[in-house]
Amino acid sequence: MELKFADRMKDFEEGIFQVLNEKKNERLAQGKTVYNLSVGTPDFKPAQHIMDAVAEAAKKPGNYKYSLADMPELTGSVIERFKKRYGVELVPEEIMSVYGSQEGITHIGMSLCNPGDGVLVPNPGYPIFAIGPSLANARLITYDLTEENSYLPDLEGMDDEVLKTVKFMIVSYPMNPICKTAPEGFYEKLVLWAKKKNIIIVHDNAYSDIIYDGRKGISILSVPGAKEVCVEFYSLSKSYNYTGARMGFLVGNKEIVANFKKLRSQIDYGTFFPVQYGAIAALTGPDDMIKEQCREYQRRRDALCGGLRSIGWDIKDSEGTMFAWGAIPEKYGTDDVAFVMELMQKSGVLCTPGSSFGSLGKGHVRFALTLPVEEIQKAVRAVKESGMI
Ligand SMILES: Cc1ncc(COP(=O)(O)O)c(C=O)c1O
Known part of the structure; x- marks a missing residue:
C-alpha cells in the first residue's frame, strides 16, 4: 500500500536540527567538547518542596x-x-x-x-x-x-x-x-x-x-x-x-x-x-529560588553577551528570557544555517539558526543560557580560538 500523509507534515521535517544533532553526536563520539546552547530546557532543578509534593502524591494509588x-x-x-x-x-x-x-x-x-x-x-x-x-x-x-x-x-x-x-x-x-x-x-x-x-x-x-x-x-x-x-x-x-x-x-x-x-x-x-x-x-511556595535563578541567568547573560562583544561579536544584552539573540558577523552574509554549522565544527559551540523562527530571523542566531557561567566563558573562548569572528 502506498501511504499518503497530510501535506502539512512536510512543514515538520526536522532538516537542519537533525543534521546539527548528528554533527553534535559525531563530535561527542570523537571525545571533543560540545557547548550545547541550542535547547531551551532549564538546567536548574525544581525546588525540593515541589519534588516532595509530587513524590508524596505519587505514592497514593487513588492519584x-x-x-x-x-x-x-x-x-x-x-x-x-x-x-x-x-x-x-x-x-x-x-x-x-x-x-x-x-x-x-x-x-x-x-x-x-x-x-x-x-x-x-x-x-x-x-x-x-x-x-x-x-x-x-x-x-x-x-x-x-x-x-x-x-x-x-x-x-x-x-x-x-x-x-x-x-x-x-x-x-x-x-x-x-x-x-x-x-x-x-x-x-x-x-x-x-x-x-x-x-x-x-x-x-x-x-x-x-x-x-x-x-x-x-x-x-x-x-x-x-x-x-x-x-x-x-x-x-x-x-x-x-x-x-x-x-x-x-x-x-x-x-x-x-x-x-x-x-x-x-x-x-x-x-x-x-x-x-x-x-x-x-x-x-x-516561597519565591527566593525564582529570584536567585533570575540573577544567575543574568550572570550567564553577562558572560555570554559581554564575552562575545569582548571578542568582537556585537551581541546585545538580552532584556529578558533564558536566551541571547544577535546577527551573525557581517562577513557571513545572512546564511545563519551555514554559520551555525561552521561554528559547531570549529568551536564546538552549538546554537540555533535564527531562520527557524521566521524569515526575519535569517542572518541571526539564538543562544540558550543553559550552561553555568564557567562553561559559557569556555564557550566564548572556543569561539575566539575558532578564528571565526
Ligand atoms: C515563548 C515560549 N512559549 C512557550 C514555551 C513552552 O512552554 P511550556 O513548557 O509551558 O509548554 C516556550 C518554551 O521554550 C517558550 O519559549
Missing part, C-alpha cells in the same frame, strides 16, 4: 485515576500567585490548566478560528505561534519585529481591511527568540487597540520571571479592561523548572476559557494528580 478537572486547590493556588506576583484578581472561571503553554498554544486556535480566519503572529517568533493556528487551518498574517519599530508590532500601520478578518493576535514579551521586553504603556495601548478592532489578544507570558537589569515582568491582565479581550498563557516550566511535568495555565477572559475548556475536554481527561500537587506546592 492514578483520571483527574478529569483541575483540583479546586490548584485553581486557588493560581489565584493566590496572580494576586501576589502580578496584583491581578482572578476567579476560578478565568483559569484552566494546560499541558504546558506549548499544548495550549497548539490548540487554542482550534477553539477560536474557522478555516481561513486570520491570526496575527510575530516574525521572528517562537515556532508554535505559527504552527498552532496553522493546525486550525487559520490564515497566518505575520507582523514584523524589527529594530526600526523597537521590536513592537506597528499597530497603527496595519491595514483595517485585513484586520477585519483577524480573530486573534499572539503577543509575547519577554520574547523568545529576540529577548526583548515590552516598554511601559505598551500593553495599555495594545488592549485599547484590540477592543477597537475586535481582536482577541493571546499573550504568552513564559518569561516574566526571567527579566534583567531591574525590569519588571508583568501580566497583561494587570491592564484595566484587559480581561474583555485578553487571555494569557502562564507556564511553570521556566520559573519553577517544572518543565517536564508539563503544567501551565490559560487565564483571563471567562468566555474564551470556557470555550477552550470545552475543546480540551474532548482531547484529554485531566492532568495527573501528582503533577497538580507539585504545581500547588510551586505556586504557593
Whole structure:
C-alpha cells in the first residue's frame, strides 16, 4: 500500500536540527567538547518542596485515576500567585490548566478560528505561534519585529481591511527568540487597540520571571479592561523548572476559557494528580529560588553577551528570557544555517539558526543560557580560538 500523509507534515521535517544533532553526536563520539546552547530546557532543578509534593502524591494509588478537572486547590493556588506576583484578581472561571503553554498554544486556535480566519503572529517568533493556528487551518498574517519599530508590532500601520478578518493576535514579551521586553504603556495601548478592532489578544507570558537589569515582568491582565479581550498563557516550566511535568495555565477572559475548556475536554481527561500537587506546592511556595535563578541567568547573560562583544561579536544584552539573540558577523552574509554549522565544527559551540523562527530571523542566531557561567566563558573562548569572528 502506498501511504499518503497530510501535506502539512512536510512543514515538520526536522532538516537542519537533525543534521546539527548528528554533527553534535559525531563530535561527542570523537571525545571533543560540545557547548550545547541550542535547547531551551532549564538546567536548574525544581525546588525540593515541589519534588516532595509530587513524590508524596505519587505514592497514593487513588492519584492514578483520571483527574478529569483541575483540583479546586490548584485553581486557588493560581489565584493566590496572580494576586501576589502580578496584583491581578482572578476567579476560578478565568483559569484552566494546560499541558504546558506549548499544548495550549497548539490548540487554542482550534477553539477560536474557522478555516481561513486570520491570526496575527510575530516574525521572528517562537515556532508554535505559527504552527498552532496553522493546525486550525487559520490564515497566518505575520507582523514584523524589527529594530526600526523597537521590536513592537506597528499597530497603527496595519491595514483595517485585513484586520477585519483577524480573530486573534499572539503577543509575547519577554520574547523568545529576540529577548526583548515590552516598554511601559505598551500593553495599555495594545488592549485599547484590540477592543477597537475586535481582536482577541493571546499573550504568552513564559518569561516574566526571567527579566534583567531591574525590569519588571508583568501580566497583561494587570491592564484595566484587559480581561474583555485578553487571555494569557502562564507556564511553570521556566520559573519553577517544572518543565517536564508539563503544567501551565490559560487565564483571563471567562468566555474564551470556557470555550477552550470545552475543546480540551474532548482531547484529554485531566492532568495527573501528582503533577497538580507539585504545581500547588510551586505556586504557593516561597519565591527566593525564582529570584536567585533570575540573577544567575543574568550572570550567564553577562558572560555570554559581554564575552562575545569582548571578542568582537556585537551581541546585545538580552532584556529578558533564558536566551541571547544577535546577527551573525557581517562577513557571513545572512546564511545563519551555514554559520551555525561552521561554528559547531570549529568551536564546538552549538546554537540555533535564527531562520527557524521566521524569515526575519535569517542572518541571526539564538543562544540558550543553559550552561553555568564557567562553561559559557569556555564557550566564548572556543569561539575566539575558532578564528571565526
Ligand atoms: C515563548 C515560549 N512559549 C512557550 C514555551 C513552552 O512552554 P511550556 O513548557 O509551558 O509548554 C516556550 C518554551 O521554550 C517558550 O519559549
